[in-house]
Amino acid sequence: MPNYLLMLYAPEVEPAEQAEREAEMPLWLELNESLQEAGLLVATGRLRPVETATTVRVRDGETELTDGPFAVTKEVLGGYYVLECRDLDEALEQAARIPLARYRGGSVEVRPIVDMSELDALRAAAAERA
Amino acid sequence: MSTGSERRPGADDPAADAVALTFREERAAVLATLIRHVGDFQLAEDAVQDAFASAVAAWRRDGVPANPGAWITVAARRRAIDRLRRDRSLADRAERVAELVRLEAQEEAAMSDESAIVDDRLRLIFTCCHPALDLPARVALTLRALGGLTTAEIARAFLVSEPAMGKRIVRAKRKIADAHIPYRVPEDEELLDRLRGVLRVVYLIFNEGYSASEGDRLVRGGLCSEAIRLGLLLRDLMPDDAEVWGLLALMLLHDARRAARIDGEGRYVALDEQDRASWDRGRIAEGLRALERAVRLRRPGEYQLQAAITALHIQAADAEATDWAQIAELYGALAQLNPSPVVELNRAAAVGFAAGPEAGLELLTPLLGEPALARYQPLHAAHAELLRRAGDLPGAERAYERAIALSANTVERAELESRLHGLRRRG
Numbered sequence: 001m002p003n004y005l006l007m008l009y010a011p012e013v014e015p016a017e018q019a020e021r022e023a024e025m026p027l028w029l030e031l032n033e034s035l036q037e038a039g040l041l042v043a044t045g046r047l048r049p050v051e052t053a054t055t056v057r058v059r060d061g062e063t064e065l066t067d068g069p070f071a072v073t074k075e076v077l078g079g080y081y082v083l084e085c086r087d088l089d090e091a092l093e094q095a096a097r098i099p100l101a102r103y104r105g106g107s108v109e110v111r112p113i114v115d116m117s118e119l120d121a122l123r124a125a126a127a128e129r130a
Numbered sequence: 131m132s133t134g135s136e137r138r139p140g141a142d143d144p145a146a147d148a149v150a151l152t153f154r155e156e157r158a159a160v161l162a163t164l165i166r167h168v169g170d171f172q173l174a175e176d177a178v179q180d181a182f183a184s185a186v187a188a189w190r191r192d193g194v195p196a197n198p199g200a201w202i203t204v205a206a207r208r209r210a211i212d213r214l215r216r217d218r219s220l221a222d223r224a225e226r227v228a229e230l231v232r233l234e235a236q237e238e239a240a241m242s243d244e245s246a247i248v249d250d251r252l253r254l255i256f257t258c259c260h261p262a263l264d265l266p267a268r269v270a271l272t273l274r275a276l277g278g279l280t281t282a283e284i285a286r287a288f289l290v291s292e293p294a295m296g297k298r299i300v301r302a303k304r305k306i307a308d309a310h311i312p313y314r315v316p317e318d319e320e321l322l323d324r325l326r327g328v329l330r331v332v333y334l335i336f337n338e339g340y341s342a343s344e345g346d347r348l349v350r351g352g353l354c355s356e357a358i359r360l361g362l363l364l365r366d367l368m369p370d371d372a373e374v375w376g377l378l379a380l381m382l383l384h385d386a387r388r389a390a391r392i393d394g395e396g397r398y399v400a401l402d403e404q405d406r407a408s409w410d411r412g413r414i415a416e417g418l419r420a421l422e423r424a425v426r427l428r429r430p431g432e433y434q435l436q437a438a439i440t441a442l443h444i445q446a447a448d449a450e451a452t453d454w455a456q457i458a459e460l461y462g463a464l465a466q467l468n469p470s471p472v473v474e475l476n477r478a479a480a481v482g483f484a485a486g487p488e489a490g491l492e493l494l495t496p497l498l499g500e501p502a503l504a505r506y507q508p509l510h511a512a513h514a515e516l517l518r519r520a521g522d523l524p525g526a527e528r529a530y531e532r533a534i535a536l537s538a539n540t541v542e543r544a545e546l547e548s549r550l551h552g553l554r555r556r557g
Contacts, residue, residue, distance in 0.1 A: 002310045085310075086310075086312075087310040087312040088260075088309045088311045089311075089312050089316075092262065112308055112310060121223075
């Protein structure tokens, strides 16, 4: 079954609104439990604020560090899920259950993850050609 | 079509004719089944294309087979096996080849299973119209896979370059494969919603052919015919859905008047000036029958309401005899079901005929402040018409000028300009 990365984006909000969201914590825990029970949950995590980000680039062999995310946007990546789903429909259905999806400015980007066996096959094909 | 067949004009070539016919009638069904078997849109499409390309020579040599669709299915499956064997980058290649070989062994049983074929075509429709694909991609993919139009034809119809359209289709097929968009008919709770999406794609195809928002050709009949074919297919596959019948009725009733909408010089002819004798009576009867079927299912919907409005226009002996009061009422019902400024505009125009231009203006005037309609040519054309009938000629002139400035369609613009000139001559 394919794996999907669900990226949780939302704008950073005022403390009052943030407090309202924190009050929803039981909903998140419930969601995580039910994903676990359904055998869909591979991994999940909440990210620290975007100010804690460091971006790494290697240019001409030199490592360059930037204090901050790779792109400054109003919506920031705040968390993620990796789910193992039957197909895209199931992944989209789960994405719609995430409380953040209904936040003002909140959205969940769903991206299929390349299957390891596919990578192995590509590697084998490349080796055969070489 | 592009099966690689060469046809000498006037030459008697039953094999090429049979291939062309099979392509038109059965390609979608063969493709739909093969996609399920190989689990890969692109591979299935390539294999079906190969099979059609090889059919011309084979049928010239051996004669046209008794069941051409079955011949193509078997040939396409063999081509798919060949392609899979050659493709070394696929992880599950061996598994899939084995599965196809197994299917080939029981091809007789598979061919006779009508319901499986029906399901496959429904699966294909729902996959092509999946909401995870953007709307232009859904339209293009549906036309490509189910309508059997070539990429070049679709590109021409939507005024997009062929490489750009090709890219759009390839991208959609890649997303289906990579994101694992399922190849199945949605389950009950989703089905209604997803079916609405499918009907929207079909209606969009029809409208693109019917009203041609840009360019010089008012009617791109090919798209209308394709949309109706899709409507007929949906009717066969989902005969218990009222809106499926409603959309079919709506398309047939519009299509019946296609020829009357432009005159000999290619100019747009408004409904009240159309030659009613040139309407296609057979199509109208077919459309009315479909509408009746829809109404009997007792699940009202927006396509049925629009078809009922169109039917009232058509059934009137002439423009004066049209039952505008009932049309205004139907637009009212439509506005409740699906509130939109465009529906409000149509209601205002109908009320203008039923109860006089002042009553129409009363409903239309608030719409002039609607941002969604600010650049909507029909609003200003209807405004001009109502003002003219109410006797406000300078106001009508200004509204016509606004409508002309917003018209992207040369045929429509010419019609608006001739109305404006008529107004100035009288004034």
